[in-house]
Amino acid sequence: MSIYVAHRLFAAHDRALAAALAERLAAKVGTERVFLPFCDTDEEDLIAEVKGRRLFELDRDRLGRLEAMVALLHGPSLDDGVCMEIGYAAASGIPVLLLTTDFQTYSLTEDGVRLDFPDPLIQAVANRVLRVPRLGPPPSSHQQGQTHYAAFVSRNLSQVDAALDTAVEAVLSLPTRAVRSTTHSEDSLVYVEGTPSAAWGHDYLARPCLDAGHAVVLPGRFTAADPITAALDDLTAACGASRLLADVSGPETPPGTALLIGAALASGVQIAAFHPKPTYTHASGREPNWRNLMIQYAVHAHLKNRESVQAWLAM
Incomplete structure (x- = not known):
C-alpha cells in the first residue's frame, strides 16, 4: 500500500503532526510505502531552476501512483493545497480518509444539515471521515508544581495520540483503488x-x-x-x-x-x-x-x- 499524507506544511506544528502520522504508518507498512510532502521532497534543501514547479511535479507524480490518502484538516480555514490533493485523489479513484480534531461542525444555513467541513464537497468525496474532537481525559494526578497549563498540554497531546492511532488503523482498512473513467461533455x-x-x-x-x-x-x-x-x-x-x-x-x-x-x-x-x-x-x-x-x-x-x-x- 502506498499512502500519501496530505497536510498543511507552513508551520512547524503542522509538519510535526503529519510526521508523527507518517512515522506510525511507516511502522505498519514500511517507509517506502509512505509519502510525506516537504519531508520526502526535501523541500527545505531542494535546489531547482523553478523550485515551486519542481515541488508540484514531485507531489503530482506521487499522486498519480497511490493506493490511499490520509488528509489532516483542522478548523474552518482548510489548506488549499491539501484540498487540491484530495480532489486529485478522489477523481483518480484513490480512497481518501479525512482526519480532523475540530470540535465544530458547519452548516450552510442556521438550521441546515450539519457538516464536518465548511464546504460539503470535502466531506462528499471522502471514503471515511474520522473526527476526534474532544480533549483527552484530565491527568489522574498532578505532579508537584505542575500548572494547569501543563495539564492542558497533556490533554491535547492525548487527543492527538488518539487521533493518530485511530487514523492508522482506519487507513489500513480503506478499500482498494477504484478505476474511474470520465466522459467529457461537448467542447463548449x-x-x-x-x-x-x-x-x-x-x-x-x-x-x-x-x-x-x-x-x-x-x-x-x-x-x-x-x-x-x-x-x-x-x-x-x-x-x-x-x-x-x-x-x-x-x-x-x-x-x-x-x-x-x-x-x-x-x-x-x-x-x-x-x-x-x-x-x-x-x-x-x-x-x-x-x-x-x-x-x-x-x-x-x-x-x-x-x-x-x-x-x-x-x-
Missing part, C-alpha cells in the same frame, strides 16, 4: 466556480462564457436541500466539462474550489484560475507564488480581468 461546456470572498459572484464569470456561445454549469451544493448529493453532482459536472473556470480569490483558494481544481486536473479538463488581485508568497530558494503552488501549477491559465477571460474562452 464550462463549469464556473465562483468564490464567497468576492461580491461579484458567479455571474461575473458566467456571463462572458454565455456571450461567447458556451454552455455553463454552476455549482448547486450551496443551495441544495441535500448538499452532499449536490456536491457529488458538482464534482461530476466539473470533471466532465471541457473547461473549469474557477475564481480563486480570497486569503487562500476556497476549499471546494481547490478540490475541483485537483479533480479537473486528474480528469484532463482545461483549468483557468480567475484571480484579479493576487498576493504573492515568498520562501527561501523558491520563485514568488501568486497562490499555493499546488493550485498555481495545476491551472493552465491565470486570468486577471474580464478581457483575459474572453481571450481564454476564444482559445
Whole structure:
C-alpha cells in the first residue's frame, strides 16, 4: 500500500503532526510505502531552476501512483493545497480518509444539515471521515508544581495520540483503488466556480462564457436541500466539462474550489484560475507564488480581468 499524507506544511506544528502520522504508518507498512510532502521532497534543501514547479511535479507524480490518502484538516480555514490533493485523489479513484480534531461542525444555513467541513464537497468525496474532537481525559494526578497549563498540554497531546492511532488503523482498512473513467461533455461546456470572498459572484464569470456561445454549469451544493448529493453532482459536472473556470480569490483558494481544481486536473479538463488581485508568497530558494503552488501549477491559465477571460474562452 502506498499512502500519501496530505497536510498543511507552513508551520512547524503542522509538519510535526503529519510526521508523527507518517512515522506510525511507516511502522505498519514500511517507509517506502509512505509519502510525506516537504519531508520526502526535501523541500527545505531542494535546489531547482523553478523550485515551486519542481515541488508540484514531485507531489503530482506521487499522486498519480497511490493506493490511499490520509488528509489532516483542522478548523474552518482548510489548506488549499491539501484540498487540491484530495480532489486529485478522489477523481483518480484513490480512497481518501479525512482526519480532523475540530470540535465544530458547519452548516450552510442556521438550521441546515450539519457538516464536518465548511464546504460539503470535502466531506462528499471522502471514503471515511474520522473526527476526534474532544480533549483527552484530565491527568489522574498532578505532579508537584505542575500548572494547569501543563495539564492542558497533556490533554491535547492525548487527543492527538488518539487521533493518530485511530487514523492508522482506519487507513489500513480503506478499500482498494477504484478505476474511474470520465466522459467529457461537448467542447463548449464550462463549469464556473465562483468564490464567497468576492461580491461579484458567479455571474461575473458566467456571463462572458454565455456571450461567447458556451454552455455553463454552476455549482448547486450551496443551495441544495441535500448538499452532499449536490456536491457529488458538482464534482461530476466539473470533471466532465471541457473547461473549469474557477475564481480563486480570497486569503487562500476556497476549499471546494481547490478540490475541483485537483479533480479537473486528474480528469484532463482545461483549468483557468480567475484571480484579479493576487498576493504573492515568498520562501527561501523558491520563485514568488501568486497562490499555493499546488493550485498555481495545476491551472493552465491565470486570468486577471474580464478581457483575459474572453481571450481564454476564444482559445
